[in-house]
Amino acid sequence: MSLIKHILVIAELDDEGIKPSAYETVHAARLLADSFNGQVYVFCFGFGSPDKAKQLFNYGADRVQVLNNPLYNTISLDLGLIAIEPQIIKDKPYAIFFPATTHGKEFAASLSAKLNVSLATDCVAIQAGKDNQIIVRRPVYAGKALLNLTLNGPGPHILSLRQNTFRGPGPDFSRVGDIELLDISVSNDQRVLKVREVVKEIGSQLDITEARVVVSGGLGMQQSKNFKLLEDLAQVLQGAVGASRPVVDNGWRKYSNQVGQTGRTIQPDLYIACGISGAVQHLAGMSSAKCIVAINKDANAPIFSVADYGIVGDALAIVPYLTEEFRRVLAS
Ligand SMILES: Cc1cc2nc3c(=O)[nH]c(=O)nc-3n(C[C@H](O)[C@H](O)[C@H](O)COP(=O)(O)OP(=O)(O)OC[C@H]3O[C@@H](n4cnc5c(N)ncnc54)[C@H](O)[C@@H]3O)c2cc1C
Incomplete structure (x- = not known):
């Protein structure tokens, strides 16, 4: 002892x-x-x-x-x-x-x-x-x-x-x-359990629980292919892409991306919520992020009640603009 x-x-x-x-x-x-x-x-x-x-x-x-x-x-x-x-x-x-x-x-x-x-x-x-x-x-x-x-x-x-x-x-x-x-x-x-094979996700991104920046998308991103916009922004910020539950249920993103009560709990330095309404089950997974930025076209969306910065508008137009601005500023 x-x-x-x-x-x-x-x-x-x-x-x-x-x-x-x-x-x-x-x-x-x-x-x-x-x-x-x-x-x-x-x-x-x-x-x-x-x-x-x-x-x-x-x-x-x-x-x-x-x-x-x-x-x-x-x-x-x-x-x-x-x-x-x-x-x-x-x-x-x-x-x-x-x-x-x-x-x-x-x-x-x-x-x-x-x-x-x-x-x-x-x-x-x-x-x-x-x-x-x-x-x-x-x-x-x-x-x-x-x-x-x-x-x-x-x-x-x-x-x-x-x-x-x-x-x-x-x-x-x-x-x-x-x-x-x-x-x-x-x-x-x-040995009760024998692991026969471990399959790693190819090209998997940064784990959202480890990333300091998470750019997350909800149903407001409208379709799976629009998540490319979030990936571009996350890449510039060296972050990961997260998602709300219906996005995962729709098969647009993997479950490992899901933020919230039945997904992952994260506390990044910066959380950018794009087209996410801010349901209580989603907030349970991200409301302790150090800085929250919300982009939503509905000014009354509940996500704005926890956001440090809010942008009312179309995420599909605003995200590429942010990506370019961050790229320019970070390059200089
Ligand atoms: C037991 C239980 C557990 C759950 N667990 C989770 C969980 O872990 N994680 C989770 O996320 N949810 C969870 N949910 C679901 C949760 O209640 C909400 O239904 C879900 O979070 C809503 O997802 P959303 O914000 O993407 O979609 P919506 O609520 O449909 O919101 C979409 C938002 O996008 C905005 N929008 C639309 N178009 C645009 C645009 N072009 N630009 C900008 N904004 C736009 C809309 O104004 C709206 O606010 C759970 C529910 C239950 C009952």
Whole structure:
């Protein structure tokens, strides 16, 4: 058992490196750990280039472990639990932080059920309370209200952290360390799930949960081919394209683009809503964006009630104009 109180962060690693959400999660863990002179340990799921995980030290990790088994090339729930559970039982972390990614949410929920400990999902603020408590804030009722929650007891307390919420000041290159490779053997009968094939989307764009700029389209874009206008704007702004649910239901965009209650929750620096009315289920996924720009031809559309900047007009005419202007300004 570790005598040092520590927070365990679960990061995702693949051939492209560490997912950006892991840096934020490590940063948030660092802040909490500093409040009790604790440490931040990181455990990387996946199997990729271990050297890429070294950057986690720059963001506040004290120890980084990477799995040394090609079985972990694909992240799967059962294999992940096989790897992580013994570490938790051995090290007894005070808290376990997951980024609220698709994998992170799944692992956090399964682990809390397996260990029979508390879970707070989609946290947007975290602080230390008295007597080992952790106080977290998380949205409820599809983002319409925020709940302050106090986690008591010995833990480990499991938290998933909303992406794009805990960005720190950036890397500190004076913080360095060595990666520990962890050999995990998995017998055939331990494996419930076997991943036969992983099909990656060809030419897939930036993930909307990771993009700092999201240009999103609703039914007001009128037809699938008009999303090319949004792709052009997103490309100039180095962002991703999002969509409302009916757009996805119509097959104009993929489900991974859907923003809202039954889609993704995002918090980019800039969200540009084009031809989106602003139904409450859509707002649940994007209303905490740092800056919201709405383009809608109906001046009474509800989206304008959450927008920082509103443009009343035809998105099909305004978006190409914005693209050209941004291109010109950014080039200069
Ligand atoms: C349980 C449940 C879950 C749901 N989950 C989600 C979810 O996750 N995400 C989601 O988005 N929705 C969700 N919905 C659906 C939601 O209620 C709305 O129906 C949906 O968000 C509306 O999509 P929209 O804004 O694209 O379309 P509309 O509401 O039809 O709005 C289109 C807008 O485009 C404007 N417009 C039209 N032409 C132009 C033009 N040329 N230029 C500019 N503006 C134009 C119109 O004025 C209008 O405001 C859910 C609903 C339910 C019941």
